[in-house]
Amino acid sequence: MLQTVELPLWLVILGGLALASLTLNRVLVPSVRWVLRARVNRVLKRANESLRLSIQPLTLTKRQVLVDRLTYDPQVMQAVREEAAEFGEPREVVAERAARYAREIVPGFSAATYFLFGVRASRWIAQGLYRVRLGAEALGDIDPDATVVFVMNHRSNMDYLLVTYLASERTSLSYAAGEWARVWPLQQIAKAMGAFFIRRRSDNPLYRRVLARYVQMATADGVTQAVFPEGGLSRDGSLRPPKLGLLSYILQDFDPEGPRDVIFVPVGLNYDRVLEDRILTEAEVDADGRPRFRASVWTGLGFALRHVWLRLRGKWNRFGYASVSFGAPLSLRDFGTDQPEALGDALMERVGAVVPVLPVPLVADVMLRAAGALSRAEITARAGVLRDALVEKGAHFHLPRGDFDYAVEVGLRGLVRRHILRCEGDDFAVAPEGRDLLAYYCRSIAHLPR
CATH class of the missing domain: 1.10.10.10 (Winged helix-like DNA-binding domain superfamily/Winged helix DNA-binding domain)
Structure with missing residues (x-):
């Protein structure tokens, strides 16, 4: 029993690694996971106590569960059958394409990323570049059970950060983000903050059905959303006519007699200086009517380095004022669902009315x-x-x-x-x-x- 046993060195190393792995998986990882989960739960509790509009359960659901729910939604499966029959493709191939669309669209919200990183980073960047001011706020008493959709004019890519920062005491926002943000690591950060990506120019019926069902699921479950009805940045500075894509998805599935109303909150943004103003005004339009911007990574890097150099020399100034105003909410239950164009026009009129004069x-x-x-x-x-x-x-x-x-x-x-x-x-x-x-x-x- 007390005799010495000789073992090969490789076997000792292998056994040590196995023991370390077992200890890590059974003791350390659960402990770390418990600590992180406890911290996230504390963040969520504090957030829901302070927010006017609490974080809804769908937002906190595991991403893979939402992907599966969207992929196997009856309307999505019907669209899969229709596309498979139309193009003569195997149903499994089309179903996998629908699942890929679902994975592309569905966000993976992280409360810790949103409140501990996203809001703080948004505040730091916004206040570092601008003198930020909150203009009119006519939110009033919004039904806490209603789904709130913030409808905004789109002046700059800074809009995301500015509204995230100024709305952080009221709610967390799920943005509809364009394809420009689907680059590493911006895509991962945006999804962790609740953003969902859309292909604005895609006319594929299957993709549109998957996107529509996600928007309808989020709306039905009370997720607070933020959309830009103009569909993109204003290239000439003026308000653009509304595009009804996302709004039409909400209208199609809305039940006026249902338990949850949809409240649209108009948001007007304006800046003394838009970071991308020269790029936007110098954009050329191709034969298909699509803008072509003369911008690159090097353009952005050169812009940043130039202003860092000015700051180091003590000659840098912030870019003036940036302001956000919230207008009077509009109830979809009161407005009705039979006139989508009229709804789009009414929302853009309300957004335009609260654009601040700077x-x-x-x-x-x-x-x-x-x-x-x-x-x-x-x-x-x-x-x-x-x-x-x-x-x-x-x-x-x-x-x-x-x-x-x-x-x-x-x-x-x-x-x-x-x-x-x-x-x-x-x-x-x-x-x-x-x-x-x-x-x-x-x-x-x-x-x-x-």
Whole structure:
């Protein structure tokens, strides 16, 4: 019993590895998993206690469960049979394609990623680049059992971060993200924060059925969503007509007599400077009507490095003001489901009504209408007349520091610094190379009644 037993070294190493693996799987991993789960549960508890709109169970369901539920949905399976019959493909092949679409669309929400990383990163980036202001907030008392859909104008890719940050005390948001975000590691981060990806230009019936059923499942289960009805960034600065894709999916499955209403909350965003403004205004349209942007990874990297260098030299300034306003909610149960075009128009009208007026768009409007150079006093006087006309009609005006003269100064400084305006003594004139950008910012408030 006490005799020495000789074993080959490889067998000792193999046994040690097996013992270490067993200890890891049976003791350490469950302990770490328990600690992480406890922390996530604490985050969820604090979030649901503080949020106006609590996180719904569907959002917390394991992603694979949602993928399977979507893949084997009766309507999706019917679409699989129809496509298999139409193209003569084996049903298993088409079903696998539907499953691939489901895996592509369904997010994998992580409360820890959203609240411990996403919201904090959004706040840090937004406040680092802009002076962020929350404009009007007319949310009122929304039924906690209703499904809330935030409907927003799309000015910049910063919209995602800005609204995530400003809405973080009210709810978590599930965004409809375009194909541009399907790159590593952005795709993984976006899905962990609840975003679902859509192929905006796909007309494949099977893909559209899978996407429609996911949107309808999320809506029926009360998941708070955020959509951009314009379908993409505004390339000329103006509000674009609504595209009814996602809205039509919601309408198709909505039961006015059901237990859950759908509440649309209009959200208006505006910036003193849109990061992508030159890329958007210089975009060319191909033969199919699709925009082609002159941008690359190197363009973005060069932009970032240039501003880092300015910051290191103490010459960097934030990009002015960014503001978000929330408008009066619209109940789908009250509005009805028989007029999707009218619903789209009504929502875009409400979104447009709460787009904030900021210093740069205000000064841009004045300068674009001027016949020639204007003095600082003339610009201030004309901007004052325009402000009064806009406010009288109900526009949401952001006044920095409560000082109108300072607001005009902020607008002039931002436009001169970017060579959109030229300053000659006390007179300001539009630079020939800056007219397109000036018009871009002017159009952001051109729809407002005055």
